[in-house]
Amino acid sequence: HRAGIPCALATNAEPLNAEFVLTxxxxxxxxxxxxxxxxxxxxxxxxxxVLKAASGLGLCPEDCVxxxxxxxxxxxxxxxxxxLVALLTTLEAAPQADLAISDFNDPRLTTWLSTLLPRSASRx
Numbered sequence: 001h002r003a004g005i006p007c008a009l010a011t012n013a014e015p016l017n018a019e020f021v022l023t024x025x026x027x028x029x030x031x032x033x034x035x036x037x038x039x040x041x042x043x044x045x046x047x048x049x050v051l052k053a054a055s056g057l058g059l060c061p062e063d064c065v066x067x068x069x070x071x072x073x074x075x076x077x078x079x080x081x082x083x084l085v086a087l088l089t090t091l092e093a094a095p096q097a098d099l100a101i102s103d104f105n106d107p108r109l110t111t112w113l114s115t116l117l118p119r120s121a122s123r124x
Contacts, residue, residue, distance in 0.1 A: 047076045048076075
């Protein structure tokens with residue numbers, strides 16, 4: 001978000017729960033698009049929610065990176081054609097992911113993301 005990269009949230013959470021968490025954490029303004037399970041016909045693992053989030057950003061899903069910790073969400077990201085970073089919070093491995101990390105402090109994340117960004121964006 002701070003680097004000017006558009007961000008979306010795609011969650012199966014109830015809208016009131018998502019709103020509560022985003023408001024209380026101050027993260028609501030970080031997302032250009034927020035798609036909850038009530039805004040789609042089929043929730044994760046169906047790719048509809050990822051496709052709708054990408055569309056809300058004005059992007060093709062192939063140009064998006066999905067950060068996901070659930071098997072259903074990972075399946076949705078892959079089916080949509082997005083790149084996938086698996087957060088191994090409850091899983092030991094995620095072979096379908098482009099990158100699997102235990103937390104956001106993993107130095108491989110920054111390195112991997114920098115390969116995706118245009119030169120001007122990666123210098124910010």
